[in-house]
Amino acid sequence: MSGGFTKSMARNIFYGGSVFFILVFLALTFDTGKALPERDKREIINEQVALGKIVWEENNCIGCHTLLGEGAYFAPELGNVYKRFGNSTEAIKAFIASRPKEGVPGRRSMPQFNLSEEELEAVAQFLKYASEIDTADWPPNIQG
Amino acid sequence: MQYQSQAVAKPYFIAAIALFVGQVLFGLILGLQYVVGDFLFPEIPFNVARMVHTNLLIVWLLFGFMGASYFLVPEETETELHSPKLAILLFWVFLVAGVLTVLGYLLVPYATLAEITGNSLLPTMGREFLEQPTIIKIGIVVVALGFLYNITITVLKGRKTVVSTILLIGLWGLALMFLFAFYNPDNLVLDKYYWWWVVHLWVEGVWELIMAAILAFILIKTTGVDREVVEKWVYVIIAMTLITGIIGTGHHYYWIGTPEYWQWWGSIFSALEPIPFFMMVIFAFNMINRRRRDHPNKAAVLWAMGTAVMAFLGAGVWGFMHTLAPVNYYTHGSQITAAHGHMAFYGAYAMIVMAIISYAMPMLRGREAANSDRSQVLEMWSFWLMTVAMVFITLFLTGAGILQTWLQRVSENPQPFMQVQENIALFYWMREVAGVVFLIGLIVYIASFFVGGEERRLSRAGGSAAPAPAQARKE
Numbered sequence: 001m002s003g004g005f006t007k008s009m010a011r012n013i014f015y016g017g018s019v020f021f022i023l024v025f026l027a028l029t030f031d032t033g034k035a036l037p038e039r040d041k042r043e044i045i046n047e048q049v050a051l052g053k054i055v056w057e058e059n060n061c062i063g064c065h066t067l068l069g070e071g072a073y074f075a076p077e078l079g080n081v082y083k084r085f086g087n088s089t090e091a092i093k094a095f096i097a098s099r100p101k102e103g104v105p106g107r108r109s110m111p112q113f114n115l116s117e118e119e120l121e122a123v124a125q126f127l128k129y130a131s132e133i134d135t136a137d138w139p140p141n142i143q144g
Numbered sequence: 145m146q147y148q149s150q151a152v153a154k155p156y157f158i159a160a161i162a163l164f165v166g167q168v169l170f171g172l173i174l175g176l177q178y179v180v181g182d183f184l185f186p187e188i189p190f191n192v193a194r195m196v197h198t199n200l201l202i203v204w205l206l207f208g209f210m211g212a213s214y215f216l217v218p219e220e221t222e223t224e225l226h227s228p229k230l231a232i233l234l235f236w237v238f239l240v241a242g243v244l245t246v247l248g249y250l251l252v253p254y255a256t257l258a259e260i261t262g263n264s265l266l267p268t269m270g271r272e273f274l275e276q277p278t279i280i281k282i283g284i285v286v287v288a289l290g291f292l293y294n295i296t297i298t299v300l301k302g303r304k305t306v307v308s309t310i311l312l313i314g315l316w317g318l319a320l321m322f323l324f325a326f327y328n329p330d331n332l333v334l335d336k337y338y339w340w341w342v343v344h345l346w347v348e349g350v351w352e353l354i355m356a357a358i359l360a361f362i363l364i365k366t367t368g369v370d371r372e373v374v375e376k377w378v379y380v381i382i383a384m385t386l387i388t389g390i391i392g393t394g395h396h397y398y399w400i401g402t403p404e405y406w407q408w409w410g411s412i413f414s415a416l417e418p419i420p421f422f423m424m425v426i427f428a429f430n431m432i433n434r435r436r437r438d439h440p441n442k443a444a445v446l447w448a449m450g451t452a453v454m455a456f457l458g459a460g461v462w463g464f465m466h467t468l469a470p471v472n473y474y475t476h477g478s479q480i481t482a483a484h485g486h487m488a489f490y491g492a493y494a495m496i497v498m499a500i501i502s503y504a505m506p507m508l509r510g511r512e513a514a515n516s517d518r519s520q521v522l523e524m525w526s527f528w529l530m531t532v533a534m535v536f537i538t539l540f541l542t543g544a545g546i547l548q549t550w551l552q553r554v555s556e557n558p559q560p561f562m563q564v565q566e567n568i569a570l571f572y573w574m575r576e577v578a579g580v581v582f583l584i585g586l587i588v589y590i591a592s593f594f595v596g597g598e599e600r601r602l603s604r605a606g607g608s609a610a611p612a613p614a615q616a617r618k619e
Contacts, residue, residue, distance in 0.1 A: 001431070072191065074191075
């Protein structure tokens with residue numbers, strides 16, 4: 001680099017630039033926090049939905065599926081599965097409950113998680129809640 | 145080796161390579177499960193194998209970063225490490241915790257693991273990359289604090305250099321951002337928002353500082369270029385990293401329920417994220433061209449150049465490809481993401497760790513500076529095998545991703561996910577073949593450690609030193 005540009009100038013850009021953009025990021029985070037209640041449908045979250053999120057996590061569903069596009073890419077997107085299954089929590093429950101224990105020969109299959117009725121209902125309600133979040137119109141279509 | 149205490153780096157590097165092997169083996173299992181859906185089912189379902197694959201990656205890179213720190217900090221600070229004993233103790237704690245975690249994933253159902261480790265007391269499990277039981281996460285924090293204490297005290301008592309300062313900022317940032325792993329609200333949007341503070345601000349933030357510090361150290365040592373020049377470059381590179389990368393977090397906030405202005409902030413700033421990676425390429429090649437001596441460890445220099453180039457391609461180019469919001473609307477959460485993830489992690493982080501291992505290991509094993517020519521040639525073969533294999537893995541996944549995006553999200557009659565997966569299976573087969581080549585490369589890499597021969601020595605002044613091209617030319 002040319003002689004006019006010194007190491008201390010470079011150092012100041014690093015420290016100054018970093019601090020400045022950390023502050024911008026925190027300001028945007030603060031603003032996002034204020035805007036979220038309009039979009040994240042927090043009023044839907046009840047004890048059942050919260051339990052559903054625990055069931056979702058403790059069975060590592062994200063290890064195969066995406067949820068709002070994040071996760072693994074081995075199995076279908078579930079952020080809109082409630083809508084894809086005809087706005088039916090019963091259909092979601094039936095699907096999870098009916099997975100064959102030994103899988104399907106030669107094909108991908110969801111494991112049988114042996115969920116209780118309470119857990120099934122909770123995870124279905126959690127997925128229903130996820131489908132209500134305002135995701136700026138993502139995914140592009142019902143296939144996820 | 146200039147300082148006795150640098151020797152503690154050796155077990156860290158060996159563990160890193162061993163866990164890397166595990167990561168790649170599970171990667172091959174995953175790749176096969178993509179096309180032979182019932183492979184190892186129900187014993188090792190996909191989600192379990194994936195946890196092992198990604199968690200081993202993180203753990204071996206952390207081993208690599210810690211080993212790199214223990215090796216380079218004494219040389220940079222010109223003093224012995226504060227406590228080599230603590231470093232060895234923490235090595236065993238971290239290794240045992242890591243092995244127990246992987247065994248936990250493999251031996252019991254994940255829900256059982258959650259139950260026996262008391263996840264209900266402080267639920268943090270079951271989120272991508274943060275699947276470790278809460279108690280293991282607490283252990284990670286303890287190990288990180290012990291490690292940082294050791295390194296920080298060493299830096300404070302010794303010579304302060306830009307390399308060690310940047311490394312410290314990166315390592316402290318790594319530990320600090322990990323604390324967000326303990327925040328897991330019921331609100332899915334908030335959960336995701338702060339989950340990225342761990343994941344994005346690690347790999348597109350503080351980890352890049354660690355990478356830049358390690359790269360700078362290797363270049364100073366192998367090229368003999370004046371430290372002042374290197375340090376100026378490093379400051380500019382990491383300034384660009386954080387200036388673009390912090391707000392660049394916004395590229396994860398397009399479709400998760402966050403306000404839509406993030407589509408602008410995220411697109412603009414993350415479109416600039418390739419800049420620091422491009423500068424790293426220019427930096428590495430520039431320093432090597434201006435070298436004042438020819439270091440006998442050719443393999444280490446090759447890894448140093450390779451990591452800069454592959455990080456630029458994987459993180460920079462493949463990241464840019466799908467980072468603009470209108471593009472990402474169609475590619476989000478597709479095989480495009482997987483393609484980018486593979487090449488970026490390999491290029492930026494796997495390769496920088498192999499670069500420092502390549503530079504340090506000969507000395508840790510009692511050689512003056514470098515392995516024998518035979519050993520180096522084999523190591524360079526492994527470099528090309530793994531790197532070319534990774535290029536093809538990335539290309540095949542990109543092909544799969546483009547088709548997937550088209551069939552599932554763009555075409556007039558969008559097909560269901562599973563049907564699309566069957567239609568693009570050929571690409572997954574080709575990816576798996578490339579994965580096997582990668583494994584062969586890794587085996588060659590390990591073999592290179594066991595090849596003897598006469599070691600390459602540092603060329604003495606006035607001896608049969610190779611000509612230093614930079615001085616021959618007019619600068």
